[in-house]
Amino acid sequence: MAQPSEAGGGGVPTIMIVDVPRSRLPGRLAEAMAIYVTAMGYPASSGSQRGTHMLRHAGFDSFRCRAALAADGTMLGFGYGYTSLPGQWWHDLVLRAIAGDTQDWLGSAFELSELHVLPAAQGAGLGERLLRSLADGLPHRTMVLSTPEGENRAWRLYRRMGFYDLARNHLFPGDHRPFGVLGARLPFPPSGGASR
Numbered sequence: 579m580a581q582p583s584e585a586g587g588g589g590v591p592t593i594m595i596v597d598v599p600r601s602r603l604p605g606r607l608a609e610a611m612a613i614y615v616t617a618m619g620y621p622a623s624s625g626s627q628r629g630t631h632m633l634r635h636a637g638f639d640s641f642r643c644r645a646a647l648a649a650d651g652t653m654l655g656f657g658y659g660y661t662s663l664p665g666q667w668w669h670d671l672v673l674r675a676i677a678g679d680t681q682d683w684l685g686s687a688f689e690l691s692e693l694h695v696l697p698a699a700q701g702a703g704l705g706e707r708l709l710r711s712l713a714d715g716l717p718h719r720t721m722v723l724s725t726p727e728g729e730n731r732a733w734r735l736y737r738r739m740g741f742y743d744l745a746r747n748h749l750f751p752g753d754h755r756p757f758g759v760l761g762a763r764l765p766f767p768p769s770g771g772a773s774r
């Protein structure tokens with residue numbers, strides 16, 4: 579398995595955040611997609627479609643993926659992203675949707691494509707650890723993402739990490755749900771830091 583990039587401390591069972599290089603992804607894809615469908619409440623069938631996208635994204639030079647692993651190696655959560663570039667589906671749609679200085683937000687941006695933690699493992703800071711590990715040392719000016727509108731843990735996490743609204747109630751083709759498009763300056767504020 580990939581090398582640990584960071585480990586939990588204290589006397590509690592250790593959950594490690596590890597890098598998942600593209601070469602290791604196929605072997606962990608089913609586990610990641612099971613987390614994706616469970617965390618999002620999607621039908622199991624949507625995992626295979628998403629998995630195909632993830633494998634394609636893993637071909638990008640800038641692909642970066644982190645997983646949270648329990649002591650026995652079970653995956654509890656994962657997140658990944660890559661450099662957001664013109665010509666990519668999400669980038670081109672968001673470029674037209676956001677107000678203000680689009681170059682400032684999208685000109686040097688790491689696009690967070692997915693971030694999910696198994697429901698039973700949520701509420702213990704794993705999402706934040708995954709996000710911080712993904713951002714660690716990135717050369718990009720910003721991190722950008724979209725997430726379904728709602729008052730939930732994802733929104734609380736993103737606000738805590740300093741994400742701003744770039745667009746609200748945005749509709750992507752093929753999805754009836756409104757999304758918030760959010761962006762944060764990198765590096766992230768230190769733990770316990772950000773407002774708004």
Ligand SMILES: CC(C)(COP(=O)(O)OP(=O)(O)OC[C@H]1O[C@@H](n2cnc3c(N)ncnc32)[C@H](O)[C@@H]1OP(=O)(O)O)[C@@H](O)C(=O)NCCC(=O)NCCS
Pocket residue numbers: 617618692693694695696699700701702703704705706707723724725726731732733734735
């Ligand atoms: C969004 C998601 C990835 C966040 O993961 P998480 O591990 O639950 O989130 P966090 O790391 O923010 O931790 C959550 C809570 O643990 C608390 N916490 C407990 N111990 C903590 C610690 N040591 N460090 C940090 N936070 C800690 C936080 O205060 C936070 O409380 P809050 O949710 O009441 O604000 C996860 O909830 C999820 O998978 N949700 C469903 C899928 C989804 O919406 N994904 C995002 C789509 S873009």
